[in-house]
Amino acid sequence: MLEPEVKPSPAREIAHKGKGCLAVILALAVLLFGGYFVWDRASTFLAGIGEVPDYAGSGKSAVTVTIPEGASLDDIGAVLIKADVIKSTKAWDAAVQAEPRATSIQPGRYLMRTQIPAVDALNLLINPGESRIRSQFTIQEGLRLSAQVKALVKGTKIKKSAYDKALAKPKSLGLPAYAKNRPEGFLFPDTYELTADATATSTMKQMVTQYNAVTKDIGLVADAKKIxxxxxxxxxxxxxxxxxxxxxxxxxxxxxxxxxxxxxxxxxxxxxxxxxxxxxxxxxxxxxxxxxxxxxxxxxxxxxxxxxxxxxxxxxxxxxxxxxxxxxxxxxxxxxxxxxxxxxxxxxxxxxxxxxxxxxxxxxxxxxxx
Known part of the structure; x- marks a missing residue:
């Protein structure tokens, strides 16, 4: 025997539907709040990743920085960080990537200031003006080796005994093979910048390096073979x-x-x-x-x-x-x-x-x- 269908009263049906809507609203609220929380945290995290530690302002105190011969841009950045000129590798890398002339930095001694923006430090190295501490010497053409040494002593303030000692070990000078360890004639006459850490050996090696570069440029070996x-x-x-x-x-x-x-x-x-x-x-x-x-x-x-x-x-x-x-x-x-x-x-x-x-x-x- 079938029981007669009992229909809920209109009031109970409305109450039931009201509870369902409330649950949906609460669920949406939880989702929205949770989404905002995640977004806020992610934004803060990403912002932290993108932040570049850098100094601001015109700097604190004077400092002399030496950029060594053959230093890469990474090496230069490390030198600046160690001297507290710039704050971070990230700041240096960002400045370098935005400046196509960055590779034109020359070795030498520079008067800078501590705690300056990386871009300012880079600009100073590229356009040093009077900030670069220059020490140059010139060796004229046509001098015999003994006269070159005399000129080097005067121009570099390195003792003659140091040059004599370096010449006694010609293999350290980078002479071409056909020199057969005879340095006479291979110290190329030119104007050179003396680096802060220069020695008699490094100075003469710099001159031999210039000889090798010039003779390569003019094709001396190939031309010699032709004649x-x-x-x-x-x-x-x-x-x-x-x-x-x-x-x-x-x-x-x-x-x-x-x-x-x-x-x-x-x-x-x-x-x-x-x-x-x-x-x-x-x-x-x-x-x-x-x-x-x-x-x-x-x-x-x-x-x-x-x-x-x-x-x-x-x-x-x-x-x-x-x-x-x-x-x-x-x-x-x-x-x-x-x-x-x-x-x-x-x-x-x-x-x-x-x-x-x-x-x-x-x-x-x-x-x-x-």
């Missing part, structure tokens, strides 16, 4: 050119004269090699000087001297590696004041040039023997 000479022979010829002439248009011609005489089996007969051999302080030599038994005396012995007689510059090296074509066998600098040099293809022509030079010496007393 069937060794790189060392080309260096010797360049060292002679540096001592014999100073006019641009004459260097490659003098190189050709030397190669022509060598190929013809003639003695070079150069005053410059005798001056080197006897360490003379004159521009010309006497018959007594030319009687020297030194292997560097090209009046006595055929061929090139055993090694360079000076440290040549780039122009002399280029000329020695690229002689100007010609059949000259003689050259004479006929005027020491102007450096004018003339060339001849035979002995008769040479004697005329020699007479011109002798007349110049008579007209200018004291010029040719000092």
């Amino acid at each position: 069937k000479r060794s790189p060392y022979e080309v260096l010797i010829v360049a060292s002679i050119i540096e001592r014999e002439v100073n006019q641009k248009q004459d260097r490659a011609k003098v190189a050709q004269v030397l190669y022509n005489r060598l190929d013809a089996g003639m003695k070079l007969g150069l005053d410059s090699t005798v001056i080197y051999a006897e360490n003379l302080k004159t521009n010309t030599t006497t018959p007594q000087d030319q009687a020297s038994k030194s292997p560097y005396n090209t009046y006595r012995y055929k061929g090139l001297p055993p090694g360079p007689i000076s440290a040549p510059g780039k122009a002399a090296l280029e000329a020695a590696a690229n002689p100007e074509k010609g059949d000259w066998l003689f050259f004479v600098t006929v005027n020491f004041k102007t450096g004018e040099t003339k060339f001849a293809t035979d002995e008769a022509g040479f004697l005329k040039l020699k007479a011109e030079f002798q007349q110049y010496c008579r007209d200018n007393p004291g010029t040719c023997d000092s």
Whole structure:
């Protein structure tokens, strides 16, 4: 027997529906609050991740910072952090990534301030102005090794004994293989910046490094092969050119004269090699000087001297590696004041040039023997 269906009263049905709506509202409230809580926490966390620890303001106190030779941007950042110039690696990296000139930072000593923004520190290193503590020295072309050392002592304030000690260990200087541990001629003449931690060895190594860079740039080794000479022979010829002439248009011609005489089996007969051999302080030599038994005396012995007689510059090296074509066998600098040099293809022509030079010496007393 079926029981008659009992329908809930309208009031109970409304109450039941009201409870259901309340549950839904409460659930939505929980979800919304929970979502906001998670979002707030996540935002705070992400903001913390994105924050870059950095200083603000114009800094606290003066500090001298040394950027070492060969330092990478990471190395520079570490130096700045250690000196308390900048606050963090993150701040430095952000500044570097935004500045394409960052790689132009030069080694040296800089006057900075502690606790400055990383971008300010980077800008100062790129555009240092008077903030960079400079110490430079210049070694001129054409000096023999002993004269270079004297100039280095004066320019760097490093003791001569330190240079002598460094030269006694030539393997530490980075000489090219064809030098065979002979440093004469390989300390490239140029202007250099002395780093705060420089030593005699590092200073001369810097000069040899420059020699290697310049000769690579001009293709000396390849050019030497083209003219069937060794790189060392080309260096010797360049060292002679540096001592014999100073006019641009004459260097490659003098190189050709030397190669022509060598190929013809003639003695070079150069005053410059005798001056080197006897360490003379004159521009010309006497018959007594030319009687020297030194292997560097090209009046006595055929061929090139055993090694360079000076440290040549780039122009002399280029000329020695690229002689100007010609059949000259003689050259004479006929005027020491102007450096004018003339060339001849035979002995008769040479004697005329020699007479011109002798007349110049008579007209200018004291010029040719000092």
